[in-house]
Amino acid sequence: MSHSLALEESNTTLHLLEDLNLAINEARLVRRIMDMRNQAGNIESTIGPSIRTQRLRDEVKRLENHLVFIRNRQSEKESQK
Secondary structure (H helix, E strand, C coil), X not given: CCHHHHHHHHHHHHHHHHHHHHHHHHHHHXXXXXXXXXXXXXXXXXXXXXXXXXXXXXXXXXXHHHHHHHHHXXXXXXXXX
16 A cells, blocks of 8 residues: 555545544534423423523523534535535
8 A cells, every 4th residue: 555545545534533523513412402492391381481491591592503613614624625
């Protein structure tokens, strides 16, 4: 195997691992957002809106913004290929 081929395979593996890492982070974030929305909904259905549910909803907004950031980063990487 030539040296340049080995470097090319190494770079390809690195890019695949980076893509996998982004996908895993995105999936975790989506799951966390869903869980927090469900928590807020369950609390509100029992006792109505509260400070706790407002904090949960604020955190969901923050996480959604982070999700947009991750997806934009992923799109940028794909457009550079």
